[in-house]
Amino acid sequence: MTTQALETAALEVAGVSHRFGARAALSEVSLRVERGRFTALLGPNGAGKTTLFSVVTRLYNNQEGRVAIFGHVLNREPSRALARLGVVFQARTLDTDLTVEQNLLYHASLHGIARRAAKTRIAVLLDRVGLADRRGDKIRTLSGGQSRRIEIARSLIHEPRLLLLDEPTVGLDLESRADIVAIVRALVREEGLSVLWATHIFEEIEAGDDAVVLHKGRIVARGTAGSIAKPGETLEAAFRRLVAEPARQAA
Structure with a gap:
């Protein structure tokens, strides 16, 4: 370097x-x-x-x-x-009608990440934020703190x-x-x-x-x-x- x-x-x-x-x-x-x-x-x-x-x-x-x-x-x-750059804004921006994985897959697609690679990355990130077991749950079922952790995972999907x-x-x-x-x-x-x-x-x-x-x-x-x-x-x-x-x- x-x-x-x-x-x-x-x-x-x-x-x-x-x-x-x-x-x-x-x-x-x-x-x-x-x-x-x-x-x-x-x-x-x-x-x-x-x-x-x-x-x-x-x-x-x-x-x-x-x-x-x-x-x-x-x-x-x-x-x-x-x-x-990854960003977590003050306003909540997850789609509550979609599952955790669907929210993250959608964001990955915006960054041009292929679906298979995105799923692998999502598994790593959900483990990192301690929510690997909520992958298939809709956002509306999560607490405020859990939703924030998903937003952090989302902000990291493209490895900023x-x-x-x-x-x-x-x-x-x-x-x-x-x-x-x-x-x-x-x-x-x-x-x-x-x-x-x-x-x-x-x-x-x-x-x-x-x-x-x-x-x-x-x-x-x-x-x-x-x-x-x-x-x-x-x-x-x-x-x-x-x-x-x-x-x-x-x-």
Whole structure:
């Protein structure tokens, strides 16, 4: 592997701005997700997290700035960039009238994966998320946490190397939340997956995680989660302090 390849981030967002009419949803946002790292994107509701995910996934074209996935600039090489990306959106998007396998086979077909290869891949992924025994069950019979695990499996069907998750544990009970976090952290640890995890739940973040704090469309802090907090300060207290400070103090 070349030095250049080693230095290329899984995701690089540089100077990205996006507006909805007169309202600035993102203002010169820059961040990196390093290869094989769990990066937390922290922000209150309305901070711009979902807008940023929409830009990175090309649901919105970035109006200013640059997005690159493993060195492939999104606006220049969208197919190559997006082929390396898996996404779990906040909104639930599984078809509840189809079985687990049918949902996953349909998604595999969108990526041009042959049916036999897709079935093999699905078996591996369902085992990974602990739901191999629910393959033939309809989605409507699953709990919220189980449905989320299927969405994670679906996002991995085409073997991406970067995974984006937008508030993936919202509305889940404590046990289901812990299961989702554990599955994703295992993917980072065991398979070298790069992850950008958007959340406002501080218990999901560890001190050694890379972290970015987004507030009103601007980055107000970045570093490891442990370094963002002052001595004796919890991450939650640091977050509340940061989002209360004027935007001119942004990192």
